[in-house]
Amino acid sequence: MDKLAMTEAVMAAKADKGLTWETLAGEVGLNPVFVTAAALGQSSMPREYGERLAGALGLSGEVVDALAVCPMKGTDQTVPTDPLIYRFYEIMQVYGTSMKEVIHEKFGDGIMSAIDFTLDVDRQEDPKGDRVVVTMNGKFLPYKIW
Amino acid sequence: MDKLAMTEAVMAAKADKGLTWETLAGEVGLNPVFVTAAALGQSSMPREYGERLAGALGLSGEVVDALAVCPMKGTDQTVPTDPLIYRFYEIMQVYGTSMKEVIHEKFGDGIMSAIDFTLDVDRQEDPKGDRVVVTMNGKFLPYKIW
Amino acid sequence: MDKLAMTEAVMAAKADKGLTWETLAGEVGLNPVFVTAAALGQSSMPREYGERLAGALGLSGEVVDALAVCPMKGTDQTVPTDPLIYRFYEIMQVYGTSMKEVIHEKFGDGIMSAIDFTLDVDRQEDPKGDRVVVTMNGKFLPYKIW
Amino acid sequence: MDKLAMTEAVMAAKADKGLTWETLAGEVGLNPVFVTAAALGQSSMPREYGERLAGALGLSGEVVDALAVCPMKGTDQTVPTDPLIYRFYEIMQVYGTSMKEVIHEKFGDGIMSAIDFTLDVDRQEDPKGDRVVVTMNGKFLPYKIW
Amino acid sequence: MDKLAMTEAVMAAKADKGLTWETLAGEVGLNPVFVTAAALGQSSMPREYGERLAGALGLSGEVVDALAVCPMKGTDQTVPTDPLIYRFYEIMQVYGTSMKEVIHEKFGDGIMSAIDFTLDVDRQEDPKGDRVVVTMNGKFLPYKIW
């Protein structure tokens, strides 16, 4: 079972059972973004978690195997056309150089890891319209001097 | 004075005076990321703030004018090559579809605004290596049904 | 049923019954452009409208489900080659900077939302040749100062 | 005087005199979007109008000549990165196929001209936030059968 | 029947019957380039002509329907690699700016329509080697001043 078939199986079972990523993530014991990324074939999920996810969805061990495979990550579109995803591209285009300045000022030369990294999506209530809060938390990696 | 000359003037004065974005932002009364974005020509800064920034840097009113102009935003590189900036592109490539799933689940069809939007960069101390925390906070905009 | 199969089902039923987007939109109670966008898999259609659309076309509840899914929007062509669609790309290329100037003059720094947004296509009779009138109406979103 | 120098001269005089596109357009007797497009080097302006524009700005006949030249139109960025301009690209990406369906239904095979074409930008007051209204009006051109 | 299946049906019938585009165009009463464009799915053919084409090829009414649909025009290759087609790209690259100069001189600001447009391909006998003559004939469209 390849990642594509795995994703289809997960999506179909999730829809059939009327489950949410939130609920599934609770059963698995991990963050909903991580669980979704694994289900969409963008992260590998260790077997102990994969078994809980497959269990919650009533799926076979093949799905557990497929979830554990290290995926070929990323997509085919260089610039995303979906508006929701594009906004993150726009943020990088508009604020990328500013984040670079501020991170270098706070930490010196180096980067925020996108590997030793977590990402949360939260809803913040607001009378003028609720807000999406995306929190990225990555280890600072200083450039090695050699 | 165009945005390029403005950025050079700000960077030179900031270096001469040995100021940080943090300090400047404190004087201006805005977030360091916003102040940096204005200084780099990626945001327009209202005159009341621009005057404080120019004042802190010992710069003329021309800089205030230039800061207030609505800039042509974004950069020339479709895919950024700078590693620090690229990681945000990578996060969009790898987690973009997951954020889409989770935001739609939490909010319905729509997007996180990148306009009614704030961005913070913080340092989180950690014995295994300090962490960069980037918090994006944007109003949820539901698609209009018409 | 994925969006592709949904579109094929809608197009086939529409052709079989000899219906127009105009008529279908009237039955659904929404704008023809919105209904077409939903049918082509570029907008999500809430179930109450989807049921009317499926009803008018004699299609099953699976189509209603598929219409309600939040789609991955946009197409694969960076620059469209179809002449009708290309003209909108050309308008953006030629008049984009002018619209930017005029909108900033009228509203300050910010953008026209493409989310809190409606789009109408009308026919204007004209003895020298009828005219297409496309009206875009989007909420002005001012940049947040933070 | 080439188009670039012409644009700089117009922008500088406009800023010095504290004029708006709206006012200038009134003096010239044309639409603000058209006047801006000519000033930015994206449209040619006939001499009779160019003289009025130069007059209002206190500029020389060289500017009138430069305004009358047929420009090389469009910009260098295939996908615009400026958020305001990008939204028009996004509208084309998301609603292009729907506009195609609806225009073909209303008019048959052909396109909306972007040459025999006008474009208005208006402000619509709205208690929930004012709205930008962009009206595109182009002659329908049917494909010739030959 | 979609355009792809339609093209395959036409090509197969044309090969089986040993017909040429020239002959088919004669039966349909239109130009061979137009008939080929319709057969390849790049033009829509009104039903009265489509019936003659289908008749000449011994094909069903489904082909007539498919020929009448407004196609999504153009191809996937930004720069064509086929040498015959590439030469037209090269002509645009090398002589595009010259045609622009000469057309503006003869007609003023505006363009040659590619919609109210005909295209002929002829063979010119020449003792040094016969020549291909491509004649493009498009209505001049002056830019509207508004």
Next chain:
Amino acid sequence: MDKLAMTEAVMAAKADKGLTWETLAGEVGLNPVFVTAAALGQSSMPREYGERLAGALGLSGEVVDALAVCPMKGTDQTVPTDPLIYRFYEIMQVYGTSMKEVIHEKFGDGIMSAIDFTLDVDRQEDPKGDRVVVTMNGKFLPYKIW
């Protein structure tokens, strides 16, 4: 004197003297499109013609030298954004495959030369609006079988 300086010199002299490409071409004894292409640095002009062109414009022998140099042809934009030039790209996109079919039917496998090639631009009067007629005439080059 490089090609860029040469083009500027020619354009300035042509404007100063109020000459047209048509007139200049008459003096040189060549087609206006060819003369324009040489002036814009897209064709090399043999010295005998270059002297006549320089003479008509009152320019020095340096221009004659520069006109005679074999230029690096083509432009930087892969897809042209200028609407007049783009239409030729569109014609290639939409009718390229049809021209290929018809040329192969009339001539066999091979191409229309873009080198042993002439291009005329004419004005055809028409009560419904004058028409631009572009005639491309290139030697047919059959593929060698080896």
Next chain:
Amino acid sequence: MDKLAMTEAVMAAKADKGLTWETLAGEVGLNPVFVTAAALGQSSMPREYGERLAGALGLSGEVVDALAVCPMKGTDQTVPTDPLIYRFYEIMQVYGTSMKEVIHEKFGDGIMSAIDFTLDVDRQEDPKGDRVVVTMNGKFLPYKIW
């Protein structure tokens, strides 16, 4: 039978019979590069040769038909990634401008035809390591002055 199926049929028969391009070319009476190009769908092969090729491979007349069709030439990769093919791209990148200088010096303004053209691949023995010799032979085509 389309070109893809034709190539597969030829490759399978060639492998089954243990034939080389060299041998097949000998049977057909043409150059191995040309025969390979026809087999890979990049050249059209006249029926008289196609029959010999099909005969040598024990294939049907359908293959002869398919070989005779004028193909859509070139591939999908703008920059080839295969190292052997890339080296020819590199040669064009590094020595293209030099070949241009030398050909113009030897022949005047014009090009080497890639249509009235032959290409040989030979093995040159060398004690330091045998060498590949690629000989390209194309008619010089002078630019027409018109």
Next chain:
Amino acid sequence: MDKLAMTEAVMAAKADKGLTWETLAGEVGLNPVFVTAAALGQSSMPREYGERLAGALGLSGEVVDALAVCPMKGTDQTVPTDPLIYRFYEIMQVYGTSMKEVIHEKFGDGIMSAIDFTLDVDRQEDPKGDRVVVTMNGKFLPYKIW
């Protein structure tokens, strides 16, 4: 003196003295293509040859130094637009896969070196029109098995 200034100096001196690449190459004792490549900044020329080239052109030692520097090779255009250079791109597109087949058949898996490589451009007289003969000669490099 950088490579750009070096090329300009060489081109100017060559034009002033009315020398050809052929003559210069004779003086230097190397192939005209190599000498041109060095002059255009695409090859490094060892000092002993550079001195002869500078001597023949009456240029200073700075040119010798500049010729000896290892250049950053290649150009900015991914697909060349100049017709003469494009034909080599086209040959790679059309015959690249065939050369791959034939070279692998003659030599096994590996490539033709573009480094241990020579390139000759010759004129072959032909009553039907003289021909350009380009001979590429590169060491075969077999892939290492490790």
Next chain:
Amino acid sequence: MDKLAMTEAVMAAKADKGLTWETLAGEVGLNPVFVTAAALGQSSMPREYGERLAGALGLSGEVVDALAVCPMKGTDQTVPTDPLIYRFYEIMQVYGTSMKEVIHEKFGDGIMSAIDFTLDVDRQEDPKGDRVVVTMNGKFLPYKIW
């Protein structure tokens, strides 16, 4: 059996038998990177090794044949999106010019061969976190002077 089917067969057998690349490479007598590259269709594997690999995996002679075919190398993504693979692109972007300087200083003008080339991946234990060591070893190829 084409390369794709071959890769699938190898991956399936490897997973079924629970073998590692390390073990398989030991059985074949070659480096794990080379064996993986052959299995993924990026290198050709001589039959003697292919037989050992097929033997270890319990696969048929068809796999041996497929492994021995010279593959079309490289992938479709110009810039890789997978983070692990991207880092090698980043290293080339960031350190490419430095490696060029240092290699030219140590060896003169020429390149490191990627054909007469080996690549090792090793694990270096480190108390601060184990390290990946990639060793590339390629013959230096000096540019030929001709």
Next chain:
Amino acid sequence: MDKLAMTEAVMAAKADKGLTWETLAGEVGLNPVFVTAAALGQSSMPREYGERLAGALGLSGEVVDALAVCPMKGTDQTVPTDPLIYRFYEIMQVYGTSMKEVIHEKFGDGIMSAIDFTLDVDRQEDPKGDRVVVTMNGKFLPYKIW
């Protein structure tokens, strides 16, 4: 002093003094690749090292300042055209997927850091031709499960 001026100053002083990267690196006490990367504006060099480098080259403190700035890394070419640099792109294209397989097998899901990273270039003597040995050493970063 920006990075470009800094690089020019370093290159000029290095050439004037006839120093090598090897020698300079010895004086600075760092690896030649790192020193070159800093000099070319691709790495930031801490002031203590920058002072030694400036000292060895007889350059001012401005260079030390410029060396210490965090640079905007990478280059403008998506696919490098320089043959030496391209080979590293090719290695990524051809062996990227194999390195991914082998690293995942040895380490689990994660990547080799290009930040906590060193790179050595060595010369390995070999009677068949000396070899370039490039050693990349990066910390393995496992993906965080969250």
